[in-house]
Amino acid sequence: MTLPITLTIAAGAALINIWLGTRISRLRLRDKVSVGDAGNAAILNRMRPAEANFTEYTPFFLILLALIELAAGSPTWLWIVAVVFIVGRLLHPFGMDRPAPNKLRMIGILTTWLILVGLAGYALVLASTYRPQPAVTYAEHTAL
Template structure:
């Protein structure tokens, strides 16, 4: 089964992951930092933005794939994927600041919103398809 939304979304997330990694690697190469942040405040923030992306994205991608498999492609899934990617870019830029910013807060809130919406959708699909739980499989005696 082809999942055009999830495939596009996963590719966008892979590219975004590379961009976040390159933002850190540039510091590491320039200042010869092998481990940690070597006391560079901006590098620490960028590392955290990258780690935050890696913490949220796998479960969001899995949920998008499962929802797309269960319900098919739809405009709202496309919009949700686009909002998620835009939120993560905004969050990454917002993390560069020394104080709270609208980009960071907005990126985080939109990320949570998309995650909650896709989780609720997954639960709705799971429990609207079957009104009762299926019986567990039995093992035949041999």
Template sequence: MIILPVTLCTAGAAAVVNFWLALRISRLRLAEKVFIGDGGDDRLVRRMRAQLNFAEYVPLILVLLALVELAGGPSIWLWGVGFALILGRVLHAFGMDGWGLGRRIGIALTLLTMLGLAGYGIYIGSQYREAPVTVFKVGPKG
């Protein structure tokens, strides 16, 4: 069995953050009595965008994190990347509520984790020199 501890912990933390983002939206919907759409409420729009932004970036970053971890194993660098991603997403959510610095730091941490993992993934992939494996047999029948 292969276990990817960094990715597993980061994905678990991301699920908790996503739950928190949904809870914030639900509480605001109840308070403002807006049960469908955004009702023109700017705070609700911002919170909905924070969660959608989370859904736009986090899955791809988790895939990159898993593939890099699978290729190179867990490392202190990967733990730092996972932590930076989660911190960035929490700061971004607070930033969408009006704390501009949190939004900027959150965006920067998210984009840096994505680009760092992408670059490292490209590097690892470009170092692979073995012949490709195929599941099809080539040659005469029999």
């Protein structure tokens, strides 16, 4: 079974992850830092935490998205939630690039949390209302 929403969003998330990593790599190349941050405040305080934050939350989101999509969750609702999640995850690193407190960062974080709570709740509803379908026997299948 193909999961078009999850596949599309996972591809987008992979590209964002690469972008976040290349931001750090460019600074490391510029400053000739092979490992770590060598005291570079941009890497230490902004870029690395933005990348780490993305990699902490995105797997949970993608797992919930895939399982809800498999459980016949509403495609329209899932597309909206998925796009809002991606926008929130993009706002966060742009907010990290600016002095704190920052609205972009806060919106990115709150969006992520609210979406994860919403998906978790939706997953629980789907799980609690799940009724297994009776298995189709070979005789019933061939009669169809």
